[in-house]
Amino acid sequence: MTKELMKGNDAFAEAAVRAGVEGFFGYPITPASEFLEYMAKRMPELGRAFLQAESEIGAIHMVYGAACAGVRSLTATSGPGLSLMSEALSYIAGTEVPAVVVNVMRGGPGLGNIAPSQSDYNQMVKGGGHGDYFPIVLAPATVQEAIDHITLAFDLADKYRSLVFIAVDGNLGQMMEPAELPPMRVLPEEPPSWSVYGAKDREPNILTSIYIDPPDEEVTNIRLLRRWMEVEKNEIRYKEYELEDAEIAVISFGVAGRICSSALRTAREEGVKVGMIRPITLAPFPTEAIRELSKRVRRILVVEMNTGQMLNDVKQAVGGRVPIEFYGRIGGITPLPDEILEEIHRVNQNTEDIADGQEKVEWLERLEARIERGDQ
Amino acid sequence: MIEMEVVYSRPESFTPTTTHYCPGCTHGTAHRLVAEVLDEMGIREKAIGVAPVGCSVFAYDYFNHDFVEAAHGRAPAMATGIKRVRPNNTVYTYQGDGDLASIGMAEIVHAAIRGENITVIFINNAIYGMTGGQMAPTTLPGMRTTSSPGGRDVETMGYPVRMSEMLSTIDGTSYAVRRSLHNPANVRKSKKAIRRAFEVQERGMGFAMVELLSSCPTNLKFTPQQALDFVGDQMVSYYPLGDYKVAPEVKALKV
Amino acid sequence: MALKGTIEVNHKYCKGCSLCVEACPQNVIALDMEHLTPKGYHPAMLIDEGCTGCAICAVVCPDAAITVYRESRKKKTK
Known part of the structure; x- marks a missing residue:
């Protein structure tokens, strides 16, 4: 066909x-x-x-x-x-x-x-x-x-x-x-x-x-x-992107995941060792794959078009092993690849520990600053 | 030697199960009439019933044919889904007044609007039975229930709804009649109406509903006979018996 | 002369609601106060001659508990 x-x-x-x-x-x-x-x-x-x-x-x-x-x-x-x-x-x-x-x-x-x-x-x-x-x-x-x-x-x-x-x-x-x-x-x-x-x-x-x-x-x-x-x-299904040597991992689903995969390619070209898991079944959730991943990477970035709903499932899988950061666009706004690329670079450079819940506080600050600047 | 013949026996469309209904509750009578009609028309083997939420939630235990159990009020929608994909089956809903005339008002009205080729048996006993005697959409003015303890005040609680009259105004309705189960003559008339309502479906003539005035001795705090008398004396005057809509082709049916 | 009939009340189904007692035109049905059904009701029973097999009791029975018999109308062929 x-x-x-x-x-x-x-x-x-x-x-x-x-x-x-x-x-x-x-x-x-x-x-x-x-x-x-x-x-x-x-x-x-x-x-x-x-x-x-x-x-x-x-x-x-x-x-x-x-x-x-x-x-x-x-x-x-x-x-x-x-x-x-x-x-x-x-x-x-x-x-x-x-x-x-x-x-x-x-x-x-x-x-x-x-x-x-x-x-x-x-x-x-x-x-x-x-x-x-x-x-x-x-x-x-x-x-x-x-x-x-x-x-x-x-x-x-x-x-x-x-x-x-x-x-x-x-x-x-x-x-x-x-x-x-x-x-x-x-x-x-x-x-x-x-x-x-x-x-x-x-x-x-x-x-x-x-x-x-x-x-x-x-x-x-x-x-x-x-x-x-x-x-x-x-029946757990997910797609892996460039995870072999990844030091940081993006976890994102659906269209957000697709945008991340595009940002990820650019980040790779720019020398960032970043990979991604894109859950295809949100339920059953690829908990085990993410748990295993969290043993190999130093930092995780969750990207969603909501206020961090899948984030909770990722946290449960990771169990505090590595810092998790979050980035979301909400209210019907789709993030741009450049926006995600910026996030990937930031996460790649960040070595600070991050307390549970703090990732959302920091994300909101970044998001509100972006809205203030008038950036899309 | 005198030979005896059986003039009445339990219908085959019934299972050998004792119902959970209270003594004297006319749900049993209505069930029996449906079962007799299914027997007489020979359609038990293709019948699919849709049970409601209310006292007759377990109706499926008593009929010897396929049955599904709907959510409260949604039986006409569920029946629609079944009938549209299995048009050769005989699909009917069996619903009480809370189910059909309150929470399921949208579903019943739109099934009628579509002229959905299903049969609806509507039990109007003016009260919620299963939940313990609360006010129904069909509770009479002034009638005391557990949720209208001072009697139904129409100023604040609204008026009883007359479903047969309402559905008769809808073009898609082919047959909408009200009968009563309060005495033998009316039980017989009820059965004839049920028969006609199923014949309407068998001939693809569209939406048919039979409203049956029924008794709830337990929640009305009557003996079974007093409860029937209440139906005959009080309910019939608010809910007049009669044929509210009989489409010409349905009228022409020989039943 | 009216045909003779009789009824059989199935104690498994009968709940002693009395609707058949009230409806019987011959007044030949009553509750059997000597017996209880397995569910604990006094069942309906035929108490007298005079049943015509009219089946009105069965028509009003909410529990399809009654079987009605009547003398055959068929002419004896012998």
């Missing part, structure tokens, strides 16, 4: 079609609406279910229903929509049915704005809904990676009967890039045996998230946790 120049959201939607999505249910929200619009045209062409719901609540409960019926189904939304969906996400996890949610992230909290952001990290990685459950979260950095993650997300969702998020930075949804789409998946002829499709010649299937007797719920919680431990064992 050849590469085509495609707009992110359109490409992701077509990738979902090709991954065998039989039900798309959504609600318009910037910057994810093109996904919905693409599906509005494409799904009926193929005789598949498309519906613009009355709300994100309606949309995700339709996804929940279609997932119970045993077909691949998904929705695409952005932070405010995801907040509304939190209820159903918990039910989907509790009922142990596979579903995929694409979150094209924007600035928040509240209505915030429609510019790119990574501030829904905690909302997705830490669950968002009530109860003990563990969604898988994928964080693509390019249009191609996001396309690949759509198929991966469904495969993982089916394999573990799990909820899978794709954390797409707003930039990716709106960006045009050459990319290659997967082939069209042949739809399964038989529904999964656990799903609801009519109890003909078998006992009824009942899909529920209620376990009124606490011992039953405890067993369910254990099953969910054990399954999650399997996910942690098998």
Whole structure:
């Protein structure tokens, strides 16, 4: 297959079609609406279910229903929509049915704005809904990676009967890039045996998230946790950049990671021994890889487009072994490669120890000085 | 020798499970009518029920067919998701008044607006049963509940909502009727309406809802018979029985 | 003459709610105060002749606990 120049959201939607999505249910929200619009045209062409719901609540409960019926189904939304969906996400996890949610992230909290952001990290990685459950979260950095993650997300969702998020930075949804789409998946002829499709010649299937007797719920919680431990064992994904001789390491995901990789190339040309880990699965988090890395480098720089949400997971992995610094742009602002390059140089020269929490104080001072100067 | 024939027996669409409902609660009656209709239409094997949150949260234990359990009020959305990807299955929701007429108002209204080809069984007993007798959107004016201890004051607590009338104003609704379970004649009429509501779906005629006035003896602090009398005397006058919307093609149906 | 009928009350399901007692047009159903169901209710029972097998008790029974029988209307072929 050849590469085509495609707009992110359109490409992701077509990738979902090709991954065998039989039900798309959504609600318009910037910057994810093109996904919905693409599906509005494409799904009926193929005789598949498309519906613009009355709300994100309606949309995700339709996804929940279609997932119970045993077909691949998904929705695409952005932070405010995801907040509304939190209820159903918990039910989907509790009922142990596979579903995929694409979150094209924007600035928040509240209505915030429609510019790119990574501030829904905690909302997705830490669950968002009530109860003990563990969604898988994928964080693509390019249009191609996001396309690949759509198929991966469904495969993982089916394999573990799990909820899978794709954390797409707003930039990716709106960006045009050459990319290659997967082939069209042949739809399964038989529904999964656990799903609801009519109890003909078998006992009824009942899909529920209620376990009124606490011992039953405890067993369910254990099953969910054990399954999650399997996910942690098998599915951690991350990308390493120039780590062989690295003395300092950048840890960054999604579009921020992509910008860092560009800054990193320049820094290398300028003689800085810097490498990077870019987590691809934010959950399960590459804790072990980062722990090992922290034994080899003298300093770590975490870069995010939020106030340091992944930073906490990095800290946990590093366990105080080496100083960790932070740099973030927030409110819908995407950092520039030069800005990151400056940070890499600064971190490279810094030999001071840094107390836990101090990294944020110092970052805010640098950021506010930058805003004061009128630099982008 | 006199031969005896069975004129009534427990429907096959029921499981051999004792319900958790209080003695005399008409949830059981409504369940039974649905099961009888599924039996008579021969559609048990393709039926998918969507249970609500409320007293009938465990409805799936009593029906011998596939079932899912929705979040509070979201059954019509979940049913929509199922029906859209499995159009050949018979999909129905079974919802109480708190579920359908309060927290799930948006979902039910929009399912009707879309003319969603599902069947909705709506149990209106004017109270929240599962949580212990709080005021429902359908609680009558002046009625005492645990959250309207001085009686429902419509000035501050709002008015009871008439769902059949409301949904009848929506173009997408094909069938919206109110029946009652308070005496044998009305139970029989209720069953006919349920049958018609399922026939509407089987023929792809769109959204059908049967509202059933029901009793909650425990939370109304009545005996089972007193609770039925309350339905017949008090509820029926606020919620008149009748056909609020019967689309012409539904009217033409021979049931 | 009215056809004769009878009922069978399944004690597993019956909760002694009395709705069948109230509804029976022949007044031939009562609660059996001598017995308890496994759940601890006094079950409904036929107390007298006169059941016509009209099935009204079954129509109002919230627990589908009643099976109703009636004399066959079929003409004897012999």
